[in-house]
Amino acid sequence: MENLHMLSKNLFYLFIFSPAHKTGRYFRTMLCGALIVLFSLCPVWEASADVIISSFDNAGEWSAGTIDTNTFMEGTGSLAWNHGQNSSIGLNGSYPLDLSNGDFVSLWVHNDLAVAGERFVLLFYSTGGDYYIQIRADFTGWQHFVFPKDIFVVNSTPAGWHDITNIRFYAFGWSNTLNPNRTVHLDNLRLTNSSLATISP
Numbered sequence: 001m002e003n004l005h006m007l008s009k010n011l012f013y014l015f016i017f018s019p020a021h022k023t024g025r026y027f028r029t030m031l032c033g034a035l036i037v038l039f040s041l042c043p044v045w046e047a048s049a050d051v052i053i054s055s056f057d058n059a060g061e062w063s064a065g066t067i068d069t070n071t072f073m074e075g076t077g078s079l080a081w082n083h084g085q086n087s088s089i090g091l092n093g094s095y096p097l098d099l100s101n102g103d104f105v106s107l108w109v110h111n112d113l114a115v116a117g118e119r120f121v122l123l124f125y126s127t128g129g130d131y132y133i134q135i136r137a138d139f140t141g142w143q144h145f146v147f148p149k150d151i152f153v154v155n156s157t158p159a160g161w162h163d164i165t166n167i168r169f170y171a172f173g174w175s176n177t178l179n180p181n182r183t184v185h186l187d188n189l190r191l192t193n194s195s196l197a198t199i200s201p
Contacts, residue, residue: 056189083181100160115137128159132152137182
């Protein structure tokens with residue numbers, strides 16, 4: 001898909017910037033036809049259907065953590081979550097939430113303590129079960145995670161992404177041991193259909 005995107009861009013620039021008197025009408029007609037075909041195949045030209053679940057800009061949005069206006073990727077801040085102070089945090093949303101749109105869940109994470117094998121959990125509760133993903137903590141600095149919905153582990157029989165009854169992060173459980181020395185910054189949790197983002201399970 002990235003190759004289609006690059007080819008589309010190159011052909012588009014060629015169409016725009018090449019002198020008409022040098023390329024000829026036939027060449028430009030063929031080029032225009034190729035662009036139409038490529039645009040129809042390449043979803044990156046489609047309108048974005050992103051839905052922001054949490055911007056992490058507001059102090060009251062989550063049950064714990066503090067807003068850091070110095071360390072963030074988007075908006076005006078991020079949520080600093082110290083695992084030693086709070087082993088889990090939850091989104092104070094108006095539930096249930098309809099999160100059925102979008103094929104991917106996107107999240108920015110800033111980690112200050114890289115430990116191979118350590119992870120924390122993002123969990124979406126739904127009536128009758130839940131969906132969860134484990135997020136690795138073996139890096140420092142910012143990392144963009146984009147998880148396809150179909151790789152979330154399905155626990156029991158959740159009603160569906162259209163019926164999300166709670167969203168929580170856990171620093172322990174699911175074979176993970178809480179590291180009280182870890183602080184992560186969370187930013188821009190969203191649903192997206194974009195194929196431009198790097199998939200980082």
